[in-house]
Amino acid sequence: xxxxxxxxxxxxxxxxxxxxxxxxxxxxxxxxxxxxxxxxxxxxxxxxxxxxxxxxxxxxxxxxxxxxxxxx
Numbered sequence: 001x002x003x004x005x006x007x008x009x010x011x012x013x014x015x016x017x018x019x020x021x022x023x024x025x026x027x028x029x030x031x032x033x034x035x036x037x038x039x040x041x042x043x044x045x046x047x048x049x050x051x052x053x054x055x056x057x058x059x060x061x062x063x064x065x066x067x068x069x070x071x072x
Contacts (some may be wrong), residue, residue: 003029003052006061007047009072014049026057 006059007017014030014033031050053061065071 002055004055004058005050006053006058007051007065007070007072008048011049013070014051016068016070017051017065020068020070021051021053022066024060024063026053026061028053028061028062 007014009017011032018028018030029052033048033050061070
């Protein structure tokens with residue numbers, strides 16, 4: 001299944017995004033570049049966490065983030 005990017009942001013803000021998605025039964029995939037970089041010992045200045053959702057859920061998920069005033 002091909003997922004599309006919904007959100008990229010800090011680890012802290014991503015916690016709110018994941019909570020909103022979970023409360024609305026929207027499945028997602030998280031790619032945490034911070035933890036991945038630290039695991040291999042290179043660190044990262046970007047400190048980005050990416051959230052991907054199924055294309056069928058994208059518009060509704062965007063609406064939920066806007067409704068909760070969450071922006072990248």
